[in-house]
Amino acid sequence: MAPLLIVEADKQSGGLTDRSAPIADRVDLHALYNAHWRYLVRFAALLVDDVTSAEDVVQDAFVALHRRADSLREPDAALAYLRTSVVNLSRSVIRRRQVARKHLKVAEPEATPAADYDVLLRDEHRAALVAVRALPRHQREVLILRYWSGLSEREIAQSLGISPGSVKSAASRGMATLQRVLGSEFA
Amino acid sequence: MTEDDLERTLRGAFDAHAHASVSDQASPPPPRFATMPDVSANSRSRLVRWAAPLTAAAAVVAVVGAAAAISRSTASHDADQNRVLSQSNQSNQSTPSASADPTAVHVKLHNDDNANYGVGMPVIAYFSKRILNGKSLQQATTATVNGKPIEGAWYFETSKAGNGPIEAHFRPAEYWPGHAAVHVSIPVKGLSAGGGLTYDNNLTTDFHTGAANIAKVDNLTHKMVVTTDGKPYGSFPVSLGIRFTPTRPGIKVIMEKSNDITLHASSSPQLHVQYAQRLTYGGEYLSAAEWNVANIKKGVNTSGGGTNLLPADAKKLFNLLQIGDPVEYVNTGGTPMQLASGYGDWNVPWKVWLTGGLVPTH
Known part of the structure; x- marks a missing residue:
């Protein structure tokens, strides 16, 4: 039975000194957190429409990164990992919310999309956000990433776990729907 | 609308949303990791x-x-959250005891001493640690209204205000009476909070209730009807949440008032919103909505969940209503108002309230 590599290291060093060096030695999580917290919470808030959940999502994404910081040495790779985590965790938030809605009696707090920034938004912006919220998930995510995140098409595909071709087609379907909805409302 | 117009609108909308949810001045809370x-x-x-x-x-x-x-x-x-509301109340917060004693629980109150509040205002306490038993707190706490004892009880929840892991609200069975002096005494220093934890401070708070203002918003009539000390004050047309973002039904309490909220969005000029009175942490407000006058007059729901008022009405109500005044919503379609979505205290039936919620009190 071949011992695990990690166990070998343990035997040799009498502990895991090599591998248990502070995580900051690989990717400086605190620096990454301070630099990207605001961007990521904004991104999550666009996806889940509720700041409290968005903040939770970002905390959880960093916790997940913290657990596997060993394998991520490049800040860029770490940031890509965080973006993907935010997307996936946001999807879970929305799924949980839909389940909660089906069982109204056990609805969790914040189960409605808060979307309560209305007093802060202009008319056409509010209408656009309402219309985007009503789109199918992929289309919604693609439009948010394309018109807000500043990422390339390839990075968008990577963040969402879909092909660049799917990004393009989801974007054009989404835009066509928005054209119809918003065009008629403001005609 | 051309594709370019649509693109510009989306960029503007996402950017405005992003800035409305996290301002440029917001600083990150301590990271959970x-x-x-x-x-x-x-x-x-x-x-x-x-x-x-x-x-x-x-x-x-x-x-x-x-x-x-x-x-x-x-x-x-979970509670290391940086809530806007908690920032605005920093002046009221004593330094949390970072005492070396790992068994010490420090309690601080959200309420300002000698403030004037509406009749729906709970006394809100934040705990430095997640306590396990609230019986000693419940037994020690006494409240008087104009010097006469009144029954009240604590109810615990996860702190949405982000002040420590847990918070508790103290309230009587019904709204406080109007025009009354309320005194609450919480002599818990040295008492057990369960799990080997002990409180390390005593607290009291005094406040005055103002006129008993009650606002009721009915989605069937699209009106907000306000009474003050039991007498009719006025009826005001509203626009509530559009069908995708319905306004929550239930009893909310005014949490803070801001005469002028400013949005700094890079893609749009600064937008000022006046006479905003906050009802939920998520951001439901009573507010002026001069952009929405037509829909308010027609009784069409177009807001993102908040209560849009005609500017003149919003001003009038901003001057009348006070922090702690209850606003009751009926016939709206959203998920019912929850305790932790704001000061949702009055939606919890008194019998349930007496159990103490997250921490047993009886």
Whole structure:
């Protein structure tokens, strides 16, 4: 039975000194957190429409990164990992919310999309956000990433776990729907 | 609308949404990962030694188990959230006791001493640690209205205000009477909070209730009807949440008032919103909405969940209503108002309230 590599290291060093060096030695999580917290919470808030959940999502994404910081040495790779985590965790938030809605009696707090920034938004912006919220998930995510995140098409595909071709087609379907909805409302 | 117009609108809308949810001035709360046990140090080496004789597969199971344990232990750090509201009340907060004693629980109150509040205002306490038993707190706490004792009780919830892991609200069975002097005394220093924890301070708070203002918003009539001290004050047309973002039904309480909220969005000029009175942490407000006058007059729901008022009405109500005044919503379609979505206290039936919620009190 071949011992695990990690166990070998343990035997040799009498502990895991090599591998248990502070995580900051690989990717400086605190620096990454301070630099990207605001961007990521904004991104999550666009996806889940509720700041409290968005903040939770970002905390959880960093916790997940913290657990596997060993394998991520490049800040860029770490940031890509965080973006993907935010997307996936946001999807879970929305799924949980839909389940909660089906069982109204056990609805969790914040189960409605808060979307309560209305007093802060202009008319056409509010209408656009309402219309985007009503789109199918992929289309919604693609439009948010394309018109807000500043990422390339390839990075968008990577963040969402879909092909660049799917990004393009989801974007054009989404835009066509928005054209119809918003065009008629403001005609 | 051309494709370019649509694109511009989307960029503007996403940008405005992003800035409305997190302002440029917002600073990150302490990261949750920083409070986690260090995965790579002791715990793992102990685990690995323990797993040494096992196969790779078994070791994987052990690591997964460790990850599960860590995620459980972080659940209690949920409250490191940086709420806008808690920032605006910093002046009221005494320094949390960072005392070396790991068994000490420090309590601080949200309420301002000698303030004037509406009749729906709960007394809100934040705890430095998640206490396990609220019986001693409940038994020690006494309240008087104009010098006469009144029954009240504590109810616990996770702190949405982000002030420590848990918070409790104290209220009587019905709204406080109007025009009354309320005194609440919380002599808990040295008492047990369960699980080996002990309170390290005593507190009191005094406040005055103003006129008994009650606002009722009915989605069938699209009107907000306000009474003050039982007498009709006025009826005001509103536009509530559009069908995608319905306004929550239930009783909300005014949490803060801001005469002028400013939005700084890079793509749009600064937008000022006046006479805003906050009802939920999520951001439902009573507010002026000069952009929405036509829909308010027609009784069409177009807001993102907040209550849009005609500017003149919003001003009038801003001057009348006070922090702590209840606003009751009926016939709206959203998820019912929850305790932790704001000061949702009055939606919890008194019998349920007496159980203490997250922490038993009786």
